[in-house]
Amino acid sequence: MSYQKPVSGCQQCVVRNRAICSSLSPSELDVLNKIGRRVPVHRGQTLMWEGDDSSLVANVIDGVLKLSTSTADGREQIVGVVYPSDFIGRPFGSTTQHSVTALSDAQVCLFTRSAFDEFARAHPELEHKLLQRTLTELDRARHWMLLLGRKSAGERVATFLLEMAHRLADATCAANGQPAERFELPLSRQQMADLLGLTIETVSRQLTRLRQAGIIDLPDRRAVVILDHEAMEAEAGNG
Amino acid sequence: MSYQKPVSGCQQCVVRNRAICSSLSPSELDVLNKIGRRVPVHRGQTLMWEGDDSSLVANVIDGVLKLSTSTADGREQIVGVVYPSDFIGRPFGSTTQHSVTALSDAQVCLFTRSAFDEFARAHPELEHKLLQRTLTELDRARHWMLLLGRKSAGERVATFLLEMAHRLADATCAANGQPAERFELPLSRQQMADLLGLTIETVSRQLTRLRQAGIIDLPDRRAVVILDHEAMEAEAGNG
DNA sequence: CGAAAGGTTGAGTGCTGTCAACGTCCGTGG
DNA sequence: CCACGGACGTTGACAGCACTCAACCTTTCG
Structure with missing residues (x-):
C-alpha cells in the first residue's frame, strides 16, 4: 500500500462537513491532520481482511466499498456497503470482523487504530459522532436481517x-x-x-x-x- | 406499565460492574439514580414497539429479551437477543427500529430517552462504554447476516x-x-x-x-x- | 481477432416451506 | 381425581422456490 504525504488540509476535504470530523474545531483538525493520510484504493483492492488484527481505521472520502464475511468453505456474504463520509474499521477492538474491499476506485483517509483511538478518547464530540453513526449502522444491519431471513x-x-x-x-x-x-x-x-x-x-x-x-x-x-x-x-x- | 420508586441504589445493582454504568463514579451514579427507575417486565410483555417514537431506553438487569421486526404481512425476524447488562432502546434518534419483548420475566432499569441523552452527553465515559457496546453489537449483527444469507x-x-x-x-x-x-x-x-x-x-x-x-x-x-x-x-x- | 469476464437463459433437482394430523405437556374446572 | 382444552412440539406428504449445472450471449480488453 502506497502511503502519501499527510492530508494537505482537512479544511478542504470534500467530506469535511459530513464525516465524523465535522465535530472538530480548526485547531483540532490540525492535530487529526497529522495522524491521517489520504490513500487511494483501486477497484477490487482489499483494504482490511476478516480476522486480521485491527490496526487501521479510515474515513471514506470518495468511492464505494463493501464489507464482507465468508464461511470456511468460501460462501460470501456482503454485510455492508459504505459511501463517502462513512467510517470503516474497528476502533477500540483487537480484530477486524469483516473484510473491506473497494467496489470502485476510491480514496480514504487512513489512521492507525492506536493513533485514532487515542485521539478519539480525547475528543468526546468525535466519539459522539461515531456513536451516532454506529447506532445508525446497527439499525440498518438489523433491518437487512429481515430481508435475509424472511423475504x-x-x-x-x-x-x-x-x-x-x-x-x-x-x-x-x-x-x-x-x-x-x-x-x-x-x-x-x-x-x-x-x-x-x-x-x-x-x-x-x-x-x-x-x-x-x-x-x-x-x-x-x-x-x-x-x-x-x-x-x-x-x-x-x-x- | 407500573412505574416503581427510583432505584434504591445503583451501588447494589447486580449489573453494576458490567453495564455501561460501570464507567461512573459514586457521585455520578447518584445523579443517574434519580433519572432511572427499576421496572419489572413479564414474559411476553412488549416494552417498545417498532416504529414508535423513541422515548425510552434501558439497561437489562435480569432476564432475556428479544429485538424483532416484521414485514407488512406479518412475517417476523428476531434481530437480537439481549441479556443482563445489555443496553436496549435507541438513544440520540427519533424512532425505535425494532420491538423489544421479554422472553422471560425480566427487570430493566428504565430511563426516558431525553433524560438519558442529556446525561450521556455530559458523561463521555458513559458514551464511550455505549460506543464499545454498540460496536460489538454491530459486529454480532453482521456476523448473523452470514448465517441468514448463506447457511x-x-x-x-x-x-x-x-x-x-x-x-x-x-x-x-x-x-x-x-x-x-x-x-x-x-x-x-x-x-x-x-x-x-x-x-x-x-x-x-x-x-x-x-x-x-x-x-x-x-x-x-x-x-x-x-x-x-x-x-x-x-x-x-x-x- | 480471440480470449476472458460478466451476464442471461434453460432444464432439472433438492431443500425448505406449506398444510395437516397427531402427540405431549400443563393448567383449569367439574 | 379426572376430563377437558389449549399451547407447544413432532412427524409426514407434498409442492414450489431457489439452487445447480450447463449452454450461450455480450462486452471488454489485450
Whole structure:
C-alpha cells in the first residue's frame, strides 16, 4: 500500500462537513491532520481482511466499498456497503470482523487504530459522532436481517433496487411526465447476489422479470431505471 | 406499565460492574439514580414497539429479551437477543427500529430517552462504554447476516445451539468423562425459527436429526445437551 | 481477432416451506 | 381425581422456490 504525504488540509476535504470530523474545531483538525493520510484504493483492492488484527481505521472520502464475511468453505456474504463520509474499521477492538474491499476506485483517509483511538478518547464530540453513526449502522444491519431471513428473491431484489435508488437517484422526469429514477449500480451481479443472500442466476432472473413486467428498465449492465415506483414498493413487500 | 420508586441504589445493582454504568463514579451514579427507575417486565410483555417514537431506553438487569421486526404481512425476524447488562432502546434518534419483548420475566432499569441523552452527553465515559457496546453489537449483527444469507437449515440450527452453549453453558462432565454442555433454551421453537429465518417445522426436524445422529440430547422441550462438540462445529459449517 | 469476464437463459433437482394430523405437556374446572 | 382444552412440539406428504449445472450471449480488453 502506497502511503502519501499527510492530508494537505482537512479544511478542504470534500467530506469535511459530513464525516465524523465535522465535530472538530480548526485547531483540532490540525492535530487529526497529522495522524491521517489520504490513500487511494483501486477497484477490487482489499483494504482490511476478516480476522486480521485491527490496526487501521479510515474515513471514506470518495468511492464505494463493501464489507464482507465468508464461511470456511468460501460462501460470501456482503454485510455492508459504505459511501463517502462513512467510517470503516474497528476502533477500540483487537480484530477486524469483516473484510473491506473497494467496489470502485476510491480514496480514504487512513489512521492507525492506536493513533485514532487515542485521539478519539480525547475528543468526546468525535466519539459522539461515531456513536451516532454506529447506532445508525446497527439499525440498518438489523433491518437487512429481515430481508435475509424472511423475504423472497423477488422481494429482495426489489428492496435492494429501491434502497439504491434512494441513495443514488438522480431524480428525472420521463417523456410522459411520470416521475422516473435512474442510477448506476456500484455492484456486479455477483456482488448483488452476495449482498442479497442469493445466487447470481436468481438475481438475473428477478431483474429480467421486473423488466418484462414493465416495472424497471435496464439500459446497460450497470444502469437501472425505475419506471413504476409504486409497483416496486409492492414487489418489495412494503404494504 | 407500573412505574416503581427510583432505584434504591445503583451501588447494589447486580449489573453494576458490567453495564455501561460501570464507567461512573459514586457521585455520578447518584445523579443517574434519580433519572432511572427499576421496572419489572413479564414474559411476553412488549416494552417498545417498532416504529414508535423513541422515548425510552434501558439497561437489562435480569432476564432475556428479544429485538424483532416484521414485514407488512406479518412475517417476523428476531434481530437480537439481549441479556443482563445489555443496553436496549435507541438513544440520540427519533424512532425505535425494532420491538423489544421479554422472553422471560425480566427487570430493566428504565430511563426516558431525553433524560438519558442529556446525561450521556455530559458523561463521555458513559458514551464511550455505549460506543464499545454498540460496536460489538454491530459486529454480532453482521456476523448473523452470514448465517441468514448463506447457511443451510442444519448449519443455522447447529450454529445457534453452539452460540447458546457459549453464552449459557454450565460446563459439566458426562458419566464417561467426555465433556458435555447442558443449557436451557430461553426461546420457544417458534422464536428459534424467527431468529434463524426458518419455519418451526424445519427447526424441529433439524433438532431431531441432530438428536438421532447422537450429536445432541433433548431431555425436555427447553433443555439441550451437546454430546459431541466437535461434530457440532462441523454441522455449523465452521470448517 | 480471440480470449476472458460478466451476464442471461434453460432444464432439472433438492431443500425448505406449506398444510395437516397427531402427540405431549400443563393448567383449569367439574 | 379426572376430563377437558389449549399451547407447544413432532412427524409426514407434498409442492414450489431457489439452487445447480450447463449452454450461450455480450462486452471488454489485450
